Amino acid sequence: AVTGLVLNALLLYAIARFSGAHLGTYKQLLTIFTVSNLFLVILHELVHPRAILIGTTHGGTTDTVFDDRRITALNAAFQSIPFTLLGIHFLYRYWSVRKPHLIVLFSSKKFVLFLVSIGAGQLLSWYLGSMYGTSGATDSVAKTALIAEYEKKYGKRIENAWCVLDHWRDNKLDMRLLAMVASMNVMMISALAIAATLAMLTFKHLNLTSQISTKASQLQRKLLIALCAQASVPSLFVYTPYLLVMNIPFFRIPITVIHDISVPLSTCFPGWDAAVIILLISNYRKGLMRMI
Template sequence: VFGISINAFVIYCILFRTKYSLGAYKYLQLIYILLGILNINAQVLIGEAIRASERDLYVRSLNVALEKVVIAGFLSLWSNYHLVIDYNFLYRLWVFKTPHRIRLFSTGWFILLLILVFIAFFMTWGATALWCFTPTDNGRVKIRNVLERKYGLDSMKQPMIMADFFQADGSWNVRMEVGMIIISSIFIFMAYAAANIVEFLRNTKLKSANSLRLQRQLFVLLCAQV
């Protein structure tokens, strides 16, 4: 409820309380916030539970009847939620680095490209979750007692997505590493864009103090959303 309330308040501020024209960035923010609300509701509906230990991280559903493909779909939604943050970072980066490219966010072919990337990443991450994060027998055994004691579920039968960092013999789980590399690409771009934006904010030649203040506020808000 708190998360939905905060997102609803931000939508209100963007639509009705913003004094400056944000251009297409306003719509990127709205899409991101709406995806956030959808993601929050999906967490509630599937009964998401996450447990981390020094050897594994797993995401599963408290709904016994829920198929693993549905859980993978939830993870795809979560990853695309962060992909839209990348779109926002790209916009803010171009504001400083290549301002003439900002108009692309209002052109049909570029919007279509962003949509296609969104769909492709959703499908890629869903397939990755199913193939790279397949529960191992070793991992299921490790969490069996906790799952049974806390939720009354049998880890050997419960549909789940699992990131088990090590095999039973102690070797690295290569599949899991591939999956982590794919999802890490989202956050690597965020870090790259953020570092460049900070550099531009330090050395910007903006004459208007109000414009500089606005750019800083938008960047801080974007970082807080991560």
């Protein structure tokens, strides 16, 4: 947590202090992303999320004084923020190469409100899916088993903060849960697919266009490579573990290691994300090096 706070605070300072004029509105997007990373670092430290697998039953919980599953659902929902922001970042990069006249929209209050509404809708969908697509609000065999396993593993009893995915109770597939997980899969994979498509289209137009100078093309390519590297961090540290922990139990695969490492990986993501940006954007790297 300390490393994540320090790296993102340094990046926030670097964005404010060392951003060149060539970044334009993109500076604000980087600032928003870094602030969201700081928020996630603090959130992880406050709620202490955990994931547990017993047989084909997955349980997600948070360790707070409130012992409330709404906090667990909110924590899951907030993990969607980086991917909404990355989609917006890739759209900015694509427009800056293919349709530069549209970049002005990022300064429009109506367009910004539209983007915010997309992020809010994504967050709300995750929250509602976690709250009402899972069990845990009432006592059950699965919830009781998760409570006991958590107490055995971590030495603390958490009774109410559970979002339970009981995939095969009594050898019967939970169809409501299947629908919820399928919806989450579609949202996650769609976010990654949109970002990947925009990245490929931007690379394609950079190779084909003759409307911008060689220097401008090189700059756009460097920024796009940095963005792709940045996007790979939450993809590997957050979405891949999330996809695995929600879907593995459907196939009755008794692998608990993914659940054990999923939360530590998602906790590490904000720090690594900041490190990637600092290393790959030369203005920030050189500016911070001069301070040493």
